[in-house]
Amino acid sequence: MRSDKTVFAIIGLLSAAVIGFLFWLIYFKTGASVGDNGWVSSLPAVNAFLNALTAIFLVTGYYAIKTNDRELHIRLMLAATLTSACFLVSYVTYHHFQGDTKFLAQGWIRPVYFFILITHILLSIVQVPLILTTLYLAFTKKFQKHKKVARYTFPIWLYVSVTGVLIFVILKWFN
Template sequence: MNSEKTVFSIIGLLSAAVIGFLFWLIYFKTGASVNAGGWVGNLPALNAILNALTATLLVTGYVFIKKNHKDLHIKAMLAATFTSACFLVSYVTYHHFQGDTKFMGVGIIRPIYFLILITHILLSIVQVPLILTTLYLAAVKNFPRHRKFARVTFPIWLYVSVTGVLIFVILKSFN
């Protein structure tokens, strides 16, 4: 039990570090003065693709576990974790070079966009420790607790992934 407390402390500290770093990166750091070339401008589209893949893999993993295909469930969930990690690397890279993205849309889309964005951000903060905890519980084969966490983690992770795509579409359409 003491080692589990240590693991959860590490998950908490790692989550806080990731969230703190992202907050600084997006809201306080200015874009890099180095010209990274046109490839940086393609990263939001890549991020949307990675979010869409993550959402698809999450739903696929959910279907697999409901059909008791545990091996396929594990593969789908590990793939979703991988695409989420790739998203995070791409997202950090984009914001390192580009800085904050301003939303220029007006009218009814503006409050809709910010409602989606705010819920997306708040749930992505919660998502980090939930994903790490859910993965840990599966890795140590504590399946009763894994299922309890997964029931909370899955809809939040799916929402964040889907709204990530939606945010990209709205920004592309109205900026």
């Protein structure tokens, strides 16, 4: 069996690879052409829906563990992980074709939007290794350590999920 140290190193390397790939995808890769297919333009709404589902699963999973319903907690956390993974696939697909999304609105909403976006991005970077570590600790039944890490993972994951929906709404209403 691998030592925790080895697993945490793998989680760190995997997280860095994912974050590096996403940074390149969004800021350096030009969008690919999809012709007249409008399906790509529907992906931001799909992403917002997946983020909303993730937030719901997280909150209900938190409630489940607080009421000592471990089985429900496990199912809900796995559902949150699955919807987050589906989000990541959809997000990568969208940005592969679309490239970077520009925010063109002016006025009071601009600094609000960029504050939300920047905190969302920074915390999503932190979120990747936290989620993987929290899952690893749960799967290896290291529940005391799992609980300690989850205290940070939960609010960050929830914030990133909720602000993902908020970013979509702001882009739709103001851009």
